[in-house]
Amino acid sequence: MIVQEMEGGITTPSGFSCSASKGGLRKSGRNDIAILFSEKKCSAAAVFTTNRLKAACVLVTAKHLSESGGRMHGAVINSGNANALTGEEGLRNAVRMAETAAAELNVSPAEMAVCSTGIIGVQLPIDRVVEGIRKAATALSTSREAATLAAEAIMTTDRRIKESALTLTLSDGRKVSIGGMTKGSGMISPSMAALHATTLTFITTDAPVSQQYLQSCLESCTRRTFNMISVDADQSTNDTILALANGAAGGPAITADPAFEKGLEKVMWQLARMVAMDGEGETKLLTVTVEGAASEEDASAAALSVVKSNLVKCAVFGSDPNVGRIASAIGNSGATVDFGKLDVSIGPEGEVPVIAGGLVTGNAGEAAHLMSGREVFVVVRLNMGVFSSRAMGCDLTYEYVRINSAYST
């Protein structure tokens, strides 16, 4: 398998166009509407938030996915307003967004996904949104720049545009591309499953992929990528990942190909990493690797528990090797652990042991030095089995508190 990472985004795979426009949802007056579109109908797969409060757009997209039999043309997206906790009017507005885009693009409404992100509990100014969608529909482009404009339009408190792309060679020799864009900065602790979204992520590929296989790949890649990141342990009402495979690369449909799944996971991991790095108030990326767990579930639970701990996050912010907090977070994860066997070390390759055989080593100075960089790596060895997992998060900072204590008003 040859994977070639490249500068790119959702228009890197053939046949995908996109655009951005102003729907009047942002005080700053920047673009807040985006459309993603493929002339060729796509296999469509999605995973959604498992929060029981699901935004209107999540409910409507799930319905459209089902009504279309997983065959869709694209998505219409707005930032600045989550269209969540908006009752019947919210549902009507989400449907109206899909209908407006569909009418402009000559497809059926059920063939368009709808995604929203922003404040909860406020009705969309639907007339301005409809106008914005109509403008965007006339501006579709397959250019590299269009992808970046779309990725910018879906941002909320994000500081950075998040795109990723690669080309890969399938097992049968065909070359295909996968591209993606994502947004997300706060309320990030996804736990997405089939029918369950505020990180919004859009994956495009020109590979011909059967809908069933696309859904199954998306679910397993989500479990290993987006569901392993946490900014603030608050799962959103809107999290959605939508994958569209338009088959523009030609040839028979893929129903199983490890090369494709590896490529998809790589793009999704890059995007998830960008979300963790852009966590609200974030100054440091925290990556926790757990090895030697008795099961994959134990490995994931322990890794996530460490990246989610406020006390660990504050210690990372302060470059403070307060390793007892790491051990305590592992103890709270529910994973099977014999603390007499626990090894914890700091550094990309676990260079500096800080806990060995369940006892704290004297390496606090070295560890503090390694923790003062832009990226902090914690390697946990449970020595209980052969399973491993990796989670990503960020530090908890004054800036996080500032951003989130003055958001809606």
Added chain:
Amino acid sequence: MIVQEMEGGITTPSGFSCSASKGGLRKSGRNDIAILFSEKKCSAAAVFTTNRLKAACVLVTAKHLSESGGRMHGAVINSGNANALTGEEGLRNAVRMAETAAAELNVSPAEMAVCSTGIIGVQLPIDRVVEGIRKAATALSTSREAATLAAEAIMTTDRRIKESALTLTLSDGRKVSIGGMTKGSGMISPSMAALHATTLTFITTDAPVSQQYLQSCLESCTRRTFNMISVDADQSTNDTILALANGAAGGPAITADPAFEKGLEKVMWQLARMVAMDGEGETKLLTVTVEGAASEEDASAAALSVVKSNLVKCAVFGSDPNVGRIASAIGNSGATVDFGKLDVSIGPEGEVPVIAGGLVTGNAGEAAHLMSGREVFVVVRLNMGVFSSRAMGCDLTYEYVRINSAYST
């Protein structure tokens, strides 16, 4: 049932003495050792942390409780060091603490509980601790002042001394007292159960209570009080509540009396409330009441999910009525909710509706005003059933980040 709250603490019930001394664990040189003692042997009950990483003192106290058949004389306590993640040496040190106190007080080591709180992963300077325990053992007093000195000695980052006491009339007319002290400010998200505990809480009563009934009352009261508070959703390795009933009030042993359980719950709720109000960096106390849940578990899960949400906590700090975050936290709790029926209001009695029938009302200004006070009250009505619950927490502030980004070094 007549309950008379009063100024008091662990020496308010007859027959309990205590003292404090310096064990050299604090840079500040303040008292860091405390002893609680009853000449009369007590029925003893305890609940401990459910963190799988349990401090040495937790393991030793659980063992002593079992070896003594739940018949104990008191406890020896240190602050400044948690004696957790300290391996075999830590266990030997915890036993040594009990043995030292027991020898001075002419009781068996298994009749003394051992509790520690402070930094994780550092061995106790046991020689100084032993010396401190010996000093404390010679200074025991039943005075009101002694109780306050003990309550001060067990503090870590706490800003306030936490004591409570009341007298009550049992169903048969006898008058008894219940007193308590607690500490806790960070790493507070207790989920204590029988054999499981850094909030340390000590309850004394001169009521004669059977050991079994004391344990059962302690467990049910813990579920409704300490387990319903959260400062930072990080459960400690050391949480312990120890209840001692010495029977000094005389008369036959109580094996069931709602009056006693009510009194115990009241003291424990007061103490739990003091812990929430003293949360690290706290400027506002947050009380969330959930009514109309389909089950008690749903009510508790929903209430706790709201007080634990970082986004809600930041909004409370900023007096920002970002009510969508409250709804989202309820959605993440796992409770059965029909969001079309959801009512949320702000104020002690729920005076200002902010969500009604699943829709956000236009009362943001009024709500912001009510949120600017020292205490913030959120009342959630799920309208799904008849069960209710109440949880307490605090805001997430710049000061929380400051305290926890520079703690160990």
